[in-house]
Amino acid sequence: MGSAIADVAARAGVSKATASRALSGKGYVATATRQRVVDAAKEIGFVASPNAASLVTGRTKNIGVVIPFISHWFFGAILEGIEEALLGRGYDMTLYNLRPGSVDRDRVFDFFLARKRFDGVIAIGVEPTAEEAGRLLRLGIPMISIGAPVAGIRSLTIDDVRAARLATEHLLGLGHRNIMHIGGVITGDDDQTVNGQRLTGYRQAMVAAGLGGEMRAAQAVMSVPGGYDAGTHALSDPTLRPTAVFAACDEVAIGVMIAARRIGIRVPDDLSVIGIDGHDYAEMFSLTTIEQKPRLQGQSAVTDLLEAVSGEPAAVEVVEMPARLVVRASTAPARIRADAV
Amino acid sequence: MGSAIADVAARAGVSKATASRALSGKGYVATATRQRVVDAAKEIGFVASPNAASLVTGRTKNIGVVIPFISHWFFGAILEGIEEALLGRGYDMTLYNLRPGSVDRDRVFDFFLARKRFDGVIAIGVEPTAEEAGRLLRLGIPMISIGAPVAGIRSLTIDDVRAARLATEHLLGLGHRNIMHIGGVITGDDDQTVNGQRLTGYRQAMVAAGLGGEMRAAQAVMSVPGGYDAGTHALSDPTLRPTAVFAACDEVAIGVMIAARRIGIRVPDDLSVIGIDGHDYAEMFSLTTIEQKPRLQGQSAVTDLLEAVSGEPAAVEVVEMPARLVVRASTAPARIRADAV
DNA sequence: TTGAAAGCGCTAACAT
DNA sequence: ATGTTAGCGCTTTCAA
Numbered sequence: 127m128g129s130a131i132a133d134v135a136a137r138a139g140v141s142k143a144t145a146s147r148a149l150s151g152k153g154y155v156a157t158a159t160r161q162r163v164v165d166a167a168k169e170i171g172f173v174a175s176p177n178a179a180s181l182v183t184g185r186t187k188n189i190g191v192v193i194p195f196i197s198h199w200f201f202g203a204i205l206e207g208i209e210e211a212l213l214g215r216g217y218d219m220t221l222y223n224l225r226p227g228s229v230d231r232d233r234v235f236d237f238f239l240a241r242k243r244f245d246g247v248i249a250i251g252v253e254p255t256a257e258e259a260g261r262l263l264r265l266g267i268p269m270i271s272i273g274a275p276v277a278g279i280r281s282l283t284i285d286d287v288r289a290a291r292l293a294t295e296h297l298l299g300l301g302h303r304n305i306m307h308i309g310g311v312i313t314g315d316d317d318q319t320v321n322g323q324r325l326t327g328y329r330q331a332m333v334a335a336g337l338g339g340e341m342r343a344a345q346a347v348m349s350v351p352g353g354y355d356a357g358t359h360a361l362s363d364p365t366l367r368p369t370a371v372f373a374a375c376d377e378v379a380i381g382v383m384i385a386a387r388r389i390g391i392r393v394p395d396d397l398s399v400i401g402i403d404g405h406d407y408a409e410m411f412s413l414t415t416i417e418q419k420p421r422l423q424g425q426s427a428v429t430d431l432l433e434a435v436s437g438e439p440a441a442v443e444v445v446e447m448p449a450r451l452v453v454r455a456s457t458a459p460a461r462i463r464a465d466a467v
Numbered sequence: 468m469g470s471a472i473a474d475v476a477a478r479a480g481v482s483k484a485t486a487s488r489a490l491s492g493k494g495y496v497a498t499a500t501r502q503r504v505v506d507a508a509k510e511i512g513f514v515a516s517p518n519a520a521s522l523v524t525g526r527t528k529n530i531g532v533v534i535p536f537i538s539h540w541f542f543g544a545i546l547e548g549i550e551e552a553l554l555g556r557g558y559d560m561t562l563y564n565l566r567p568g569s570v571d572r573d574r575v576f577d578f579f580l581a582r583k584r585f586d587g588v589i590a591i592g593v594e595p596t597a598e599e600a601g602r603l604l605r606l607g608i609p610m611i612s613i614g615a616p617v618a619g620i621r622s623l624t625i626d627d628v629r630a631a632r633l634a635t636e637h638l639l640g641l642g643h644r645n646i647m648h649i650g651g652v653i654t655g656d657d658d659q660t661v662n663g664q665r666l667t668g669y670r671q672a673m674v675a676a677g678l679g680g681e682m683r684a685a686q687a688v689m690s691v692p693g694g695y696d697a698g699t700h701a702l703s704d705p706t707l708r709p710t711a712v713f714a715a716c717d718e719v720a721i722g723v724m725i726a727a728r729r730i731g732i733r734v735p736d737d738l739s740v741i742g743i744d745g746h747d748y749a750e751m752f753s754l755t756t757i758e759q760k761p762r763l764q765g766q767s768a769v770t771d772l773l774e775a776v777s778g779e780p781a782a783v784e785v786v787e788m789p790a791r792l793v794v795r796a797s798t799a800p801a802r803i804r805a806d807a808v
Numbered sequence: 809t810t811g812a813a814a815g816c817g818c819t820a821a822c823a824t
Numbered sequence: 825a826t827g828t829t830a831g832c833g834c835t836t837t838c839a840a
Contacts (some may be wrong), residue, residue, distance in 0.1 A: 350748055494836090583817095822828085
């Protein structure tokens, strides 16, 4: 029941302080004494109250995580990586699911996160404002960002511009000229979010190839059905149909491939598709992709954050995660069409 | 910074007790006094320490959630439902990702959950043992289970046997005789898990239709690639091919449909497929399914659990969630094949 | 309506 | 190597 460390101490015939030392392993305790305390604790089923401990140590062994989606593969996989890394070190994870544009955003940053409940915070794809970040840092709560470079705090991300360029160049290298980009929703023309950067990379590659006039971009909800809808729309007119699609993420790419097949377009023979993420399903769909390894990103974020928690604040910088091109059958060399000769 | 309620009190010219009453809204405080306290708190950016409050009230406003997968749609959607419901009531969610067979299981139940960190625990698809459940209940931590009936605690679940029977009967009603079940991994013959119950429902329906001798069941990893692999295997031999497949979940069903199309089997004309879950992608794939509404399950779990937290412990019982058959094009009436005439 | 005082369960000096 | 003491920041009697 409500057994406290005082009960353990009494049972072992020592003081609370000694019981605390024996149980936590900090400070000198005679081996025999320690054993008696440990036994006593086990006998009455004692488990220390983390609240009480936190109150005095100032450490909670708890990390706050903010994420926009859970039921999207990429984000779910990051979460799994974080959880695994945290659990192994005796930390737990408190999760805030903050969809883009959520009215709860202020409450999460101002109330939930700004209490002394967390040793650190991981923001995934959320792009905290300078004010939001500053508030936490001033409270002494280190923060790290995954997937979105945030001014003033350490960020883990792939170089999205470069990844998009890589993907587009891969299609160009196969001989494609008519390459369409199906990306996420963009706000404004100088959008610096992940979606904006991927569009930028596409543009850079197209312009560099002298195809600045051939660029075509559409926006899709970042999901398989989103890609399906956008793909259906983009591919329906045979005369305007691209020969290759660079999708801003694998879920969209998969949706596009499904739409193409339903329309009767052979993939990859008549349409090359490339995505970004390295989705678990990519192999099944023979999808060519730029691999991001989200689980690894989650684990790295934990490593970096806990370093900042226990030691010096980690340097503020953008850490580039590896992004690897994985070629599969979904991208084939462009074929010379009869009508193009 | 480390502003405490004493700072607020000093600034407002009242005692800590009054400041506490003013901020929490409990107890008598003159309106003018309250306003001064609230202003003072805002001015110095005071946010109460939940640890300190928990220590004295015994309530943490924090719920522990145990889940086997995050990056599977069904589980992710439940989590989103839970988070939404919790956030609205000022509660946090601490998440433990416990894959089946994980070596961390004991640590999570004995160490992480059994501390006074949680007002309640939600176990999703985890089936705590009587001992694990009893331990928490003895500590006064109410627990609720989603998706798996657990002895001694309240459970939210669809009637999996009935859902499976419903699915199978739907295929039977379309005239199918050669119906295969592609389910999850089963351990032993009287497996009482979700997978086992769905197999049982399939058997009941088949036997009731006089097709006990025609039953065929395969096991698959519960994912789209898992369904793809199992489907590829099950459908490769044209002479043994079923005319309909009842898949134990939508992800498997989708995998089976993709495999079928790749093999050249027309869906739904030559193969009817039905799943369970009500996946977001079901509509896109025209998948007939038994809908489970996981977000709703998550929300209901929160409602029920918080009732138990604040009032009488809720009655121990199994609450049946609605499961609804959604018919789409992926199940078509069985056709009389030439070779069957 | 407000204040003083006690104490939630633990850890960390400081003594011994 | 162990015990004593003093809080961590808050809420809650109890008195005024």
